Amino acid sequence: MLEQLFNNVALMIVLTGALVGCAATLVGTFLVLRGNSMLSDAISHSIIFGIVVVWLLTGEQSGPVQILGAALTGVLTVFLTELLVSTGRVKNDAAIGLVFPVLFSIGVLLINLYARDVHIDQHTVLLGEIGFVWLDTVAVADLPVPRSLLWMSAMTLVNLLFVVLFFKELKLATFDPALAKALGFAPGLLFYALLMLTSSTAVAAFDAVGVILFIAFVIVPPSAAYLLTDRLWLMLVIGAAISIASSVLGYWLAVLWNVSIGGMMATMTGLFLMLALLLGPRYGMAAQLIRRRAQARANEGRTLAVHLFSHEDGPGEGEENVARALRDHLGWSEARAREVLRRSLDENLVIREGELLRLTPKGRALAREILEPWELGTGGARVAA
Numbered sequence: 121m122l123e124q125l126f127n128n129v130a131l132m133i134v135l136t137g138a139l140v141g142c143a144a145t146l147v148g149t150f151l152v153l154r155g156n157s158m159l160s161d162a163i164s165h166s167i168i169f170g171i172v173v174v175w176l177l178t179g180e181q182s183g184p185v186q187i188l189g190a191a192l193t194g195v196l197t198v199f200l201t202e203l204l205v206s207t208g209r210v211k212n213d214a215a216i217g218l219v220f221p222v223l224f225s226i227g228v229l230l231i232n233l234y235a236r237d238v239h240i241d242q243h244t245v246l247l248g249e250i251g252f253v254w255l256d257t258v259a260v261a262d263l264p265v266p267r268s269l270l271w272m273s274a275m276t277l278v279n280l281l282f283v284v285l286f287f288k289e290l291k292l293a294t295f296d297p298a299l300a301k302a303l304g305f306a307p308g309l310l311f312y313a314l315l316m317l318t319s320s321t322a323v324a325a326f327d328a329v330g331v332i333l334f335i336a337f338v339i340v341p342p343s344a345a346y347l348l349t350d351r352l353w354l355m356l357v358i359g360a361a362i363s364i365a366s367s368v369l370g371y372w373l374a375v376l377w378n379v380s381i382g383g384m385m386a387t388m389t390g391l392f393l394m395l396a397l398l399l400g401p402r403y404g405m406a407a408q409l410i411r412r413r414a415q416a417r418a419n420e421g422r423t424l425a426v427h428l429f430s431h432e433d434g435p436g437e438g439e440e441n442v443a444r445a446l447r448d449h450l451g452w453s454e455a456r457a458r459e460v461l462r463r464s465l466d467e468n469l470v471i472r473e474g475e476l477l478r479l480t481p482k483g484r485a486l487a488r489e490i491l492e493p494w495e496l497g498t499g500g501a502r503v504a505a
Contacts (some may be wrong), residue, residue: 132254139272141323141337141363146279147318148338159339162220163194164322164331167387168227181260187320250382271324329382337387420460429487445469
């Protein structure tokens with residue numbers, strides 16, 4: 121049964137992609153919330169330097185030594201970036217743009233000089249090929265388990281344990297680092313631990329999706345989740361769900377259209393981000409448009425209530441508080457005035473007495489609520505429309 125499971129090529133590919141996405145989301149969520157999303161880009165490029173250096177020193181092309189070397193390279197990237205920023209001569213984004221191209225280019229040069237005949241090349245490191253993960257297996261209890269699946273399972277578990285064990289500390293350090301420092305939570309240490317896990321996840325993932333596509337998994341699902349919820353734990357869950365869905369849909373669409381599987385998985389994360397941006401219940405463009413229109417309609421009803429209240433029982437009531445006056449005195453078109461009046465009648469803000477428009481108790485209370493600050497500021501005088 122288990123042997124058939126591990127021999128299922130499609131399942132191994134999809135599962136590897138899902139684990140890459142879940143592991144990346146667990147660390148990427150905090151980078152997105154801290155406004156450090158592009159550090160993942162810097163780290164994912166600069167770890168090539170660490171990978172090559174570790175190979176030159178140890179001859180290891182994969183495994184825990186490589187992961188440790190990449191993690192230290194990620195920390196080195198951030199350290200050098202902060203060192204440049206501390207000089208006060210460059211900003212954070214410029215410092216990132218200076219540091220990671222240097223480390224990345226040194227790594228590529230070392231590959232060309234010393235690793236031409238070794239399975240460390242620019243194409244593999246940058247792009248990966250998730251479609252072939254099932255070919256590179258290791259025996260686990262006499263079962264052929266894909267190496268990438270094994271490493272990504274381990275990284276997902278480590279990242280999950282880190283987030284669960286330090287959830288409160290990470291939450292406080294992310295949203296209020298000053299308070300976290302005052303309480304003795306060492307936010308700087310937590311941040312470097314997070315970056316080490318990001319680097320480790322990147323090097324564990326580069327055989328499957330490459331470091332460039334890894335950036336999509338570490339940034340896009342958390343960003344999409346951020347558009348859908350304000351709760352941190354739910355953001356982590358939604359981000360993981362988006363990663364899994366992107367892996368499943370990306371695989372089948374890639375097979376259907378005969379395109380890159382890893383690329384299609386990353387593209388699907390972008391599709392989910394677009395859907396969240398358009399249809400998110402709170403921050404989505406459609407929801408914001410609906411709220412703006414509702415606010416505009418509510419403001420029109422308030423404007424009508426204030427206008428009628430300002431002339432109520434006054435000498436100009438018969439001229440001002442009639443439907444035809446709304447076009448001239450409020451600058452509304454005939455269609456708009458008719459629509460606002462209809463809504464106000466339906467909402468029981470206004471009633472008709474022949475041609476005269478009168479406020480209901482509800483409409484009068486609304487007008488008083490709006491005008492009260494103004495009346496207080498003008499000594500209680502009624503404001504004329």
